[in-house]
Amino acid sequence: MATTEAEAANELMRLARQIARHNRLYHAEDAPEISDAEYDALVRRNAELEAAFPHLIRPDSPSQLVGHEIAASPLSKVAHEVRMMSLDNAFTDEEVAEFVGRVRRFLNLPAEEPVAFTAEDKIDGLSCSLRYENGRLVRAATRGDGQVGEDVTPNVACIADIPQQLQGDAPAVFEIRGEVYMEKQAFVALNAQLLAEAREKAESRGEVFDPTGVRQFANPRNAAAGSLRQKDPAITAKRPLRFWAHGWGAASALPGATQQEVMAQIARWGLPISPEMIRCATLDEMLAAYARIAAGRANLPYEIDGVVYKVDRLDWQQRLGFVAKAPRWAIARKFPAEQAETTVEAIDIQVGRTGKLTPVGRLAPVLVGGVTVTNVTLHNRDEIARLGVRMGDRVVIQRAGDVIPQVVANLTREEERPAFLFPDHCPECGSEAVAEEGEVDVRCTGGLICPAQRTERLKHFVSRGALDIDGLGEKTIDQFFALGWLESPVDIFRLRKRRDAILALEGWQDKSVDNLLKAIEARREPDAARLLFGLGIRHVGAVTARDLMKGLGDIHRLPGKAAEFAAYRSEHPREAEEKESPFNTRMSEAVKRIFEVGTDGIGTAVGHALADFFHEDHNRQVWNDLLSEVSPPLYVVETKASAVAGKTVVFTGKLETMSRDEAKAQAEMLGAKAAGSVSAKTDLVVAGPGAGTKLKKAAELGIEVIDEAAWAEIVKAAG
Structure with a gap:
């Protein structure tokens, strides 16, 4: 059944809020709640709806934004001279081929004209921009929302991979952009160290040590982000952080005419670049590079989550330019979720703060993508029934990102074993x-x-x-x-x-x-x-x-x-x-x-x-x-005489000075009825930023529309 315009507008609103929340958790708080694959699915659905209903694209759409605005932070803010962009994603060979086709069509190239791309592994770290002036490092900043990041200059001074002075001649201004990351073994050692320190503190106070209360990093990316974004550089200095470059921002001059040439010069200046980077002259070579990097992924000392393709010629990059948040000349081919086999040793029921009973599978420890996994979410009663999961089952788990993995297959569900009985009383x-x-x-x-x-x-x-x-x-x-x-x-x-x-x-x-x-x-x-x-x-x-x-x-x-x-x-x-x-x-x-x-x-x-x-x-x-x-x-119920007494009011869009419940309570106090949808019976619409189909319907019906400030005046006048 086709999606209607009203349904699309509502879904786009929900997606904008969901994705913004997950962006904040990932970029600003280093605490993701969903996997990369789940996040990518939300973004893809948003893109599908926007393609079908381009007139419904919202100002707060994830297609228009990069990263997340910096929340309260002990670090000072830094404006980027050149915006730090994101990348669009591809998930199949066909989507990579379509990307190449789009590039050719945009540049209007003849069929015989070759187009070369660089291919490199996409490291899973924290984006960082290093500004060098006359070869000396003067500032380092995180990406933030792409326009404003956090100043981490003293912190990057602790990272051995980042030179304070470039080797050889360098332009007057050159911003090197890349990823701060932590290798897998260093991540495991850091968590072990945090556990040991917590144990020592507990024992020194004469307390019984409880390891479940120790906050540890969920994955190497979170560890890198948490270690770099410290107010005290001394803490960063104790963490084994690494860096490699994958591009550049503001530059007074470029030391080459291609992506590969400039990256080679960055390496000569003394900064690491991906050892996997190659130049691909054809689509087949691009796909082969992806297959090769994917096959060796598990053996790499660091986490990667895909392969990045970039048009090699810089003059073509300039012509291709950018869409809202990403370059037209680059794309990230993401890896599918990583999987492994293990055994479900127990199933526990956790009770959340809203009373929700969540089953959690306790697993025989298994290494998935460099992270030892011991727990898996089983979501709810219906999911356990669908998978037929029981204690002792051999299962395939999938780590589609950096959160608790999920079971994707039960390999022993046909074996005779008692079914798991979901409790009907709170444990x-x-x-x-x-x-x-x-x-x-x-x-x-x-x-x-x-x-x-x-x-x-x-x-x-x-x-x-x-x-x-x-x-x-x-x-x-x-x-x-x-x-x-x-x-x-x-x-x-x-x-x-x-x-x-x-x-x-x-x-x-x-x-x-x-x-x-x-x-x-x-x-x-x-x-x-x-x-x-x-x-x-x-x-x-x-x-x-x-x-x-x-x-x-x-x-x-x-x-x-x-x-x-x-x-x-x-x-x-x-x-x-x-x-x-x-x-x-x-x-x-x-x-x-x-x-x-x-x-x-x-x-x-x-x-x-x-x-x-x-x-x-x-x-x-x-x-x-x-x-x-x-x-x-x-x-x-006490009501006041007001200009809206006896009328039906609809609130739509984002209310900035009050909650939706407070707005409805105000309407009730003024003798008005607050309705949820616009109809011929509606007398007044109060519209905030992001108002969509309700505002459009109000215009079609000739209903009066005011903003939040005008509503506040009505409330004040009734005072």
Whole structure:
């Protein structure tokens, strides 16, 4: 079924956000969560949609951006004179052939005109630019977002491969660009050293050493990035970093007319270049170079993730130029995911902070791409069933990047062995574990009493959108939890009994303790909707909590209503089993009737979540304990006279001064209805940056459109 324009716009928005997040994790935090292959799949899907709907290309599209903007960093920022670009990717021989064809077509070359390319292995390191003036190194910077990077000049002085002075004559200005990396053996030794140091510290304090709490580097690329981006160069000096060059940036003069000639001169100046670099005169030679490098990949002392092809003639590179973030004259042919065989020795269930039960396979250690792998994610219950994975199975694992690998094949699934039984109760707290409507993930329903979720739930409970208790930040909650003072939200309201104990802690004074206790006491009569939202019940966000309280008025009625819905659900099992709520109108209507709400925003998922939450004895105990300490008043929606009273408002695009929930709450306060889509019933659209199809539809329907600043004026005028 073809993708519609509206579907494409929505998917492009989601892809932009996803890819931006993974770019930040990879480039700015050195902490990737997905594999290279998974990331590449997202980028390729984005490219497919943009090719089909070019008018929907977003300003924040990953096709328009390089790397990631530098977040808070102890290192100073440096602007690149010439932008540091990224590379487009190819994954098959056919895509390499198409790249060569594009080059020929762009240059309008006759069929008999040869086009030569250089081919070199693509090392997996941290991009770095070295600026030499009259042959002397004056500055080194990371890539950052391609335009602004981090100044790491003192740090690269510790890398033996990078000379402070080039050998022989050099131009007035020449920026050499390449990768800072760490060899495989050095990476393993560094992690062993970090483990040994942590053990020594623990033993010196008389503590039992717990290796699981030691932070180690996930892979050589992360180790290189973390070692280079240090505020203290002395730390970098202790790390075995290497460098090799693969190109250049700003240059007052070029010492050659081809890629190969300039790279040869860079090597003569004293910087390492790839020992695998060759010049290829034909497509067959390019493909042969890839096959040769791929075959020897495992034996290299460093990690590589592909082969880079570049047009050799520099005058042709100049004519070809660049697209948004990459040169037209170069492409990276990526390697397929690396694989290895091993045995599943055990399957453990980990409980995440949102209650999700994730199965993790414990493996007989196996080397994959220079990294020893001992764990593999099995994702969820359905994935275990699909693969038929059991303890003792021989499996093929795939390391498609630098994250926990995945199982791609079970080699012994036909052998007789008991199947793995996915738990129906949480291994941490014993609460029921269920897969909610339309979801594959199994989650613990213990919520507030589950130790795996407890601190995160407490942090949510005091957060700005919930009870908003000043002075009770994340570090304080972690500290009080470790001391056994905070087990449940109700314990927050009993901290007044621990005033002297808090005062005895380092960093606390009379004033700070009194301010904290005063902030807590100020929440003894909390807003009912904020209190409900703060409990962190799945599917009950800030807006849903307000809608529920508008219907019920009294928060004390909620457990009874949840039990009433649970009874209805058990009496109508066929309706309860329906996965798509639009086709399950009776169950949806039952939710609205029982919980006394009229909004379409509350459906069966909310009903199920509330029923499951209050079904647990310990959740009801937490609820009762909490209401013994706090007294939320009856919920009354107060509205102000405003220019939008009685109107329907739609918010679209990126809101920069408020969250989407806050915007909807403001509309509600002004007597307006906040809708999720634009229709003929819409009266006003508030559009932020990146607004797409909703804005277009508003224009087609002649609906008034304002920006966020104008909306703020409406809110202010109603004040």
